[in-house]
Amino acid sequence: MFPAAFDYIRTHSAEEALAALARHGSDARILAGGQSLIPAMRYRLARPTVLVDIGPLKELKYLREDGGYLRVGAMTADVTLERDANVRARYSLLTDTGDVVADPVVRCTGTVVGSLCHNDPSGDWGAAALAARAVVIVRGPGGEREVPIDEWLVDSFQTDLREGEMATEVRFPTPGERTHGAYQKIERKVGDYATAAAAVQLTLDDQGRVTHAGVALTAAGPRPVRVEAAERILVGQTLTEALIQAAAEEARLASDPFADTRGSAEYKKDMARVLVARGLRRAAGRLNVTLGATA
Template sequence: MFPAAFDYIRAHSAEEALAALAQHGAEARILAGGQSLIPAMRLRLARPAVLVDLGGVKDLGYLREEGSELRVGAMTRDVTLERDANVRARYSLLTDTGAVVADPVVRCLGTVVGSLCHSDPSGDWGAAALASRAVMVARSASGERLIPIDEFLVDSFQTSLEEGELAVEVRFPTPDGRTHGSYQKIERKVGDYATAAAAVQITLGEDGRVTHAGVALTAAGPRPVRVDAAEKLLLGQLLTEDVIRAASEEARIVSDPFADTRGSVEYKKDMARVLVARGLRASAARLGTGVTA
């Protein structure tokens, strides 16, 4: 099947893209990497009247640390976070996530911000952003606003971006030396959507107890799911096997997947439990903390 007819605008600056959005309103869609939007258009699940391509906006393709944040521009590819040495050393959750998004071809074209804007409940970046407390930056003719990721991801394929707004950046808080994370995913084959996946990020105090925790799930409901109960349970605790089992059980409870050819509801809920436990153990290992019985 071929896409429905559309007009095409190639923007060369964020201002040009915003002008196109202002002119065409809800009929316009932004194209960044195109790895989600183009297939949807081909199947006519998406029918934008105007496609605004950010491919020419070179100044949005950046990855840099500023202050206490890692800033990822709207045209930064998945593969950049997978391969960047500083990200690998300090943002282990993001490296893990970048390494398992779809397949290498998609990772070389797809963008982190574009994936978050697509808001696919089975996408990988949503859970990673939740676990790391990311913030989206939206720009419009009236200026910029910062949107916490919990508020940005509204529902399946729906975000809190308003008409005329362009997501220009996502910001990840810079972890301190006692913070590590892990992204765990199972899929039927390379490039498939997740059957289940979990993002975990933890910070330990000098006494080895958890001072901050982020736990989130992919493919566990109509949007990526933060496991609040697990995060609260972990705070102030040593990462013992009992604590890990209790926290991962909270993930099983809150998970709300649907049955499909990848598995039953109960199977996916149990995989949420298993993957959170794996993520906590992997994070502890990266922090040099042996999990005790």
């Protein structure tokens, strides 16, 4: 199929993009990498009448640490995070995620912010952002606002983005020395959507107790799922295999996937359990925690 007819506006500043959104209202959509939006338009799942292209906006193409956050601009491609030495050394959850988003060709054009705006429940960045407690920065007629990721991801392909606004940045809290994470994913083939996936992040104190936990699932419902029950089980405890299994079981219970050609709902629920356990073990290994034999 071909997309429905649309007008195309190529912008050269954020102000110009916002002005175009103000003129065209709900008929307009921002085009960044386009790796999610264009296929949706091709199959007429999305039918904007105006595309506002922010591709030329170098002001939104950056990756830097500032004020306790890793700041990722709206035009920063996935491959930038994948290849950045600082990210690979310190942001283990983001590194794991960036390595398995779609395929290398898509990662050269697709953007992290674009993925979070598209909010496909089978996308990878939503769960990673939940586990990391990311914040999305939005600009619009009322100025700039910060939206915690839990509030940003509203429903399938729906976010807290309002008419006339554009997301300009996502911020990931800078992890301390005792913070590590992991992202685990199964897929039918490279580049396919996740059959199931899990993001975890842990912070330990000097005694080895968990002071902060982030656990989230991909392809487990109509939007990425934060597993708060698993987080509560982990916080305040010393990591053991039994604790990991208990947290992983909460992920199975929280998962509410759709059956499709990738597997039954029960299979995907059990994979949520398996992948959370694997992720927690991997994070524990990165934190130099010895768990003993795994089940």
